[in-house]
Amino acid sequence: MADIENKVWLTQLRHLKRLLAANDPTAFHAAFLELHTWEQAQFFLGLNRSERMALYKVLSASEVGDFFDDIDDDEAQLTVFLAEMRPEFAAQMLTEMYIDNAVDILEHLDKATVNRLLAQMPHQTAVDMRSLLHYDDETAGSIMTTEFVAIVAEQTVASAMQTLREKAEDAEMIYYIYVLDEVQHLVGIISLRDLIVNDQTKKVRTIMNERVISVQVTDDQESVAQTIRDYNFFAIPVTDDENHLLGIITVDDIIDVIDDEAASDYSGLAGVDVENTSENPLKAAVKRLPWLITLLFLGMSTASLINHYENLVSEASVLAVFISLITGTAGNAGTQSLAVAVRRLAFPDQERSFVQSLLAELITGLITGVVTGVTITLVVGVWKHNFTLGFVIGLAMCCAIVVANLAGSFIPGLMARLGFDPAVASGPFISTLSDLTSVLIYFSIAQYFIASFVQ
């Protein structure tokens, strides 16, 4: 949004806050409902506890539920708000929310609180929520909603429209309508567009699309995101392994998945969780220190390796000059290869095996290693008037790059095979590991040639 709009928006927020503080419920209520639900959520998130308590008194549970649906991040924070409400109010609010969002909040509460809340809901809602609570994190089941519109194939277009009208209020997505047989098998799909353009007397069976693209309830949410992205869907049906329709996943939830995955890949490469950055510098430091200290101890092994070669360094102190150049360049190459490997694993290429990828990375490493090695040989040779020294540095750099490339490419693949998220094999880890191998390669080569370049 443009700056000018931001200013209007800030003025609006201040105005609303004044109305709430002035204890003028009618005026506040009217002005608040003028806002889009996402804006209501933003307003709400800017309130302190006592302001929020005032707000719960002015708004109905359904009105609070409407904007709770639009708070995307940090369900843990939402549980704090829930605890501030009267239990009946909280239960009613959750009932009014879209069921997938309500369940996301319930997942962050302890069992006793969940049971207490469910006990105060309409029976069917409580049953639906309980069934959604069973699915594992990050699966299709954990992000789907059960609020879809279903019809049977023998209905006419007119009758399907009538069903739609009745369900439209509660359904999260009414633009795809799912066609079920008598035992809830998903047998077809029809878009609202199809219903509108077709003759009202036609049977749904004759115009529905029978080749339904669906996902399994146990599928990973990332693969669901990929399917929705590929097919440009607004929503996708979720089935069990007998093709019973269990729910649907809408594109707005998929955008959150894509955001989360991107942030976690980025965090892995940086060695810091960029999603939950803290405003408090102390807390930020506490979050970053574990990685730094872990890598520090990994780095100590490099230091003790150099220590092992200390005599070599006292003999030829020029060797110290190139330590950081070799470790740094190999680390850069390893990070490049790591990033490519992680990305490949996220968007797999069926025609290429793990071994083929490693082989390709080996060739890439050899080419970049030789080019970089020859460059540095010439630079050092000219600078130090010593081409033997240049050759030692160049050869070491070439070998260090090849090894770092292979490690960067191999480790994510290995982690994926072991069932870990390959993105966690992060950049700092690879570059610290590559420091160790680079130093080993460097000093081994230097030791071999030491007689010829010390003048």
Next chain:
Amino acid sequence: MADIENKVWLTQLRHLKRLLAANDPTAFHAAFLELHTWEQAQFFLGLNRSERMALYKVLSASEVGDFFDDIDDDEAQLTVFLAEMRPEFAAQMLTEMYIDNAVDILEHLDKATVNRLLAQMPHQTAVDMRSLLHYDDETAGSIMTTEFVAIVAEQTVASAMQTLREKAEDAEMIYYIYVLDEVQHLVGIISLRDLIVNDQTKKVRTIMNERVISVQVTDDQESVAQTIRDYNFFAIPVTDDENHLLGIITVDDIIDVIDDEAASDYSGLAGVDVENTSENPLKAAVKRLPWLITLLFLGMSTASLINHYENLVSEASVLAVFISLITGTAGNAGTQSLAVAVRRLAFPDQERSFVQSLLAELITGLITGVVTGVTITLVVGVWKHNFTLGFVIGLAMCCAIVVANLAGSFIPGLMARLGFDPAVASGPFISTLSDLTSVLIYFSIAQYFIASFVQ
């Protein structure tokens, strides 16, 4: 998709290829149209030139256009396919495509070819495409479509539904209907859901939402993505600065924007373009070498700095032992701080200024620096039985971390102010830069204390 589905799909592909090769147009045509358009696109992308030429003969321009709409990446590649078609066929296919996708392809063609193709299209299509070609890359205008459904406020719900029925075939998105006044100002919005649930005789004016959230045609596509993500819209209207409706942007195009941005942030941190990775190891090496060689020369400045201190190293070769530990740890800290800064710039926090962020990062750097420094002081002190040496290493590491943290936080902000993409201030750049400052800090401190730790 599960493995079993992948196998079914591969069998299907092979079957289709055989039908195409067998020159059985009727059978191929029927089997091909069974596929979803995205699957058709995947099949098409797996063909060689002569197979594609056969395909153009079997399918109509409209059928080819349908799946061209579902090829998301690499518009440059699409221009190659376009050149294979007869010009009239190509022009007709572009006409049948969604206009935003067609224009994305035209943008990659030379002016003469564009003019030749437009000349063969219906007049209105050519005019619309020409107007869309004017917008700058990465703006709302460049990704919007003009194929939306518009009505006037005085229409009844029934008449609006009638308009919708007439436009449904051509419109990319029919689930939001835009309400215009007599001079094309956007005055309201109504969802298809609203049309369905409301009484057929009601005026649109009485049920439309007058508070329309829209974006400006010149807005950056990233800010459009943010707005759609925040509000959970399926589409957003695009207006000029006088509030004339120019087009709409749909959520599927926004997912592509989000993907691209995430990939480019990730690429920046890794120093390699992960979006256009090449299958060919030589090409991959050619893409990675520019960064590696640039960083190599930047690293040379670190090497010459160490060279400057070579006498110090020959006096106390133990100093060489800790070079890579200090540069590595500071580099890791700088990368963490860089990633947080880049992420903050993408999701700005209005309440925090650039200076406040720097100050917070300074405090975080001090805390992490002191903790890491004290740790390494103790480790080195015990290991080398020399706590003065430990103190030198610890102090150097602490200072190097603080400086790296500040650089990691300052550089992206500076780049953003200068109008560059902050994500390009990449991880390897920060860690190579931090090598230089770390070495300078390390040897300055070591020189100052040399008399006390050399035993």
